Amino acid sequence: MTKAAKIAVLRDRNAHLKRNQNGQNAFGSFAGEVLSHAGIGYTELHEASEVEACDCDVIIAAVCAEDDLTAAVLTAYMERGGVVISCAGLNKLGTTLGYAKEEIGVGYAHLNTQAAGQTPLRFLEAVPWRPFKENSAAPAEQTGSIVKDRPDGVEAGPALQVFSVGAGRLYRWSVDIWDTIVRLQQGKAPVLEDGVPARDGTGAVNDNILKADDQMAVDWELDRVVTETGMPYFPYPYADLWKEAFIGSMLEALVRDGKTIPLIGYYPNGISQVLMISHDSDHNKDEHAEATLALLDEVGVQTTWCMLESGYSGHIYDKVKAAGHELAFHYNALDSQGGKWSEEEFVRQLGWLKEATGMDRITSNKNHYTRFEGWGELFEWCERHGIAADQTRGPSKKGNVGMLFGTCHPYFPIAWANDGNRHYDVLEMSFLTQDLELSNLSDNSVIRPFLEQVKRVGGVAHFLYHQIHIYNWEAVRNSIRKLVSEARQLQFELWTGKKVNDWERYRRTLKADLSGDGKVSLEGAASEWDIVVYVPVTASGTGDLGDGTVERFGVPCRKEVIRI
Numbered sequence: 001m002t003k004a005a006k007i008a009v010l011r012d013r014n015a016h017l018k019r020n021q022n023g024q025n026a027f028g029s030f031a032g033e034v035l036s037h038a039g040i041g042y043t044e045l046h047e048a049s050e051v052e053a054c055d056c057d058v059i060i061a062a063v064c065a066e067d068d069l070t071a072a073v074l075t076a077y078m079e080r081g082g083v084v085i086s087c088a089g090l091n092k093l094g095t096t097l098g099y100a101k102e103e104i105g106v107g108y109a110h111l112n113t114q115a116a117g118q119t120p121l122r123f124l125e126a127v128p129w130r131p132f133k134e135n136s137a138a139p140a141e142q143t144g145s146i147v148k149d150r151p152d153g154v155e156a157g158p159a160l161q162v163f164s165v166g167a168g169r170l171y172r173w174s175v176d177i178w179d180t181i182v183r184l185q186q187g188k189a190p191v192l193e194d195g196v197p198a199r200d201g202t203g204a205v206n207d208n209i210l211k212a213d214d215q216m217a218v219d220w221e222l223d224r225v226v227t228e229t230g231m232p233y234f235p236y237p238y239a240d241l242w243k244e245a246f247i248g249s250m251l252e253a254l255v256r257d258g259k260t261i262p263l264i265g266y267y268p269n270g271i272s273q274v275l276m277i278s279h280d281s282d283h284n285k286d287e288h289a290e291a292t293l294a295l296l297d298e299v300g301v302q303t304t305w306c307m308l309e310s311g312y313s314g315h316i317y318d319k320v321k322a323a324g325h326e327l328a329f330h331y332n333a334l335d336s337q338g339g340k341w342s343e344e345e346f347v348r349q350l351g352w353l354k355e356a357t358g359m360d361r362i363t364s365n366k367n368h369y370t371r372f373e374g375w376g377e378l379f380e381w382c383e384r385h386g387i388a389a390d391q392t393r394g395p396s397k398k399g400n401v402g403m404l405f406g407t408c409h410p411y412f413p414i415a416w417a418n419d420g421n422r423h424y425d426v427l428e429m430s431f432l433t434q435d436l437e438l439s440n441l442s443d444n445s446v447i448r449p450f451l452e453q454v455k456r457v458g459g460v461a462h463f464l465y466h467q468i469h470i471y472n473w474e475a476v477r478n479s480i481r482k483l484v485s486e487a488r489q490l491q492f493e494l495w496t497g498k499k500v501n502d503w504e505r506y507r508r509t510l511k512a513d514l515s516g517d518g519k520v521s522l523e524g525a526a527s528e529w530d531i532v533v534y535v536p537v538t539a540s541g542t543g544d545l546g547d548g549t550v551e552r553f554g555v556p557c558r559k560e561v562i563r564i
Helices: 013-021 027-037 066-080 091-094 175-184 238-256 286-299 316-320 342-358 377-384 442-456 466-470 472-487 497-507
Strands: 005-012 041-045 057-064 084-085 100-102 107-110 121-123 128-131 141-143 145-148 155-157 161-164 168-173 275-280 304-307 326-329 460-463 511-514 520-522 531-536 548-551 556-561
Touching: 005 027, 005 520, 013 057, 013 161, 013 520, 027 175, 027 531, 057 066, 057 121, 057 238, 066 084, 066 161, 066 168, 066 531, 084 238, 084 548, 091 100, 121 175, 121 238, 175 238, 238 442, 238 531, 238 556, 275 466, 275 472, 275 497, 286 316, 286 466, 316 342, 326 342, 326 497, 342 377, 442 460, 442 472, 466 472, 520 531, 520 556, 531 548
Parallel strands: 005 041, 005 057, 057 084, 084 168, 275 304, 275 460, 304 326
Antiparallel strands: 100 128, 107 121, 107 145, 141 161, 145 155, 161 168, 511 520, 531 556, 548 556
């Protein structure tokens, strides 16, 4: 009989507060967001002393003090048979094992796991251990390697080390996975000035307009490839692949001990990945909207329409809603167009949209020209004024399309240290590119690789097309036809931003459990969805996936479908 495991995240509130008070981020708090999106339930520990009474099987040491108490209680927990997982932390505990830390900045990890494949994964910070005693505890296992600066850089240590501690184990990643995920997705730092442009002229982000991509954490030279037509793009969802690597290793650790845990699938049964198309109503001509409605009716898709003030005539909104499309907000903070970066202006424009459309609630927003300042101001405004989802994080230039922010999955962003590294109640869903087949932007050669990488990680492929270009250019209309056709060939489901938001929020309210005889149960509000629950059954790479068994995070799982 397989035992259902319990997961705990140790987020020491005092250690967290101390870091914030000293101007440091505690991005380890993002561990809970990664687990939640993976469909894994967990409990939180807020003090190291709580570990002693914890009956969990795995503790993720997310935010911890580097002190003797934390090292002692976690060591005792492992000696009793528990598993502890850390990402670049627990350095005080490391000294008891005979290891000293080193610190390196940007580099790449060669994991060679099933999930990551041969893709070197970019990281932004790592703290590998090196032995400093003759009798240092030898790792029971080591996986992969990390290298400095570039994919072919100097090796700096293993990616993952596993130490036996009494009857339990310590899994220690050299890479600060949480910091890497957060800063890939949300930027290296707050946006306060123009970014660094690409040397080849394809990414002039130094345009005197503050935007989301001014703090991109990927590298123009090291992280881009080109298509067969010479279009440069960022191909890899680094942040998503790091999430998969972490979750996969945790599941393997559980299964090794004869335990498992249910995971709620990313989507309802029958859906593995999603295509989302949005439009920004720049220039606001009714004929642009009519042409777009006709094309969308032809290809049979429903999309998200981000409305810029002054918008369309009233009857256009009626047509858009009648066709099942989503009406959303397109906040304009572009100074050259009379916009302003302020909460007051955000609220004023949102009020205009509600009045113009006759809608009490607007779910989604995308900022005009991807305007962005600071770190979390936009998310605060969205929270306070009822915007549930944001789509601002995407490329503004021809040369930085693709996985610019390392992810194609929706996520709830984390605040900077000055706001306590809390999570914003705003679902972010970044976009990949805009308006293909225009001379100043990319072309259709990026469609297939984008879709394939999104399918690789089961994400949301979000493409942006402006109505004005749909109206003016047959090439743009054909691009949408091609995109929809290829997405359907690859079994993508087509959703609006609102549908992505509503589903993601709903699935996170569900609670899956496992009885002693292995039966899966699901608690939550009734819905029309058939919910998928995965249950890991055996260590990865050991035998066939039998009937009814699928792979999840590199681990074979039993798949069950439940309707509440």
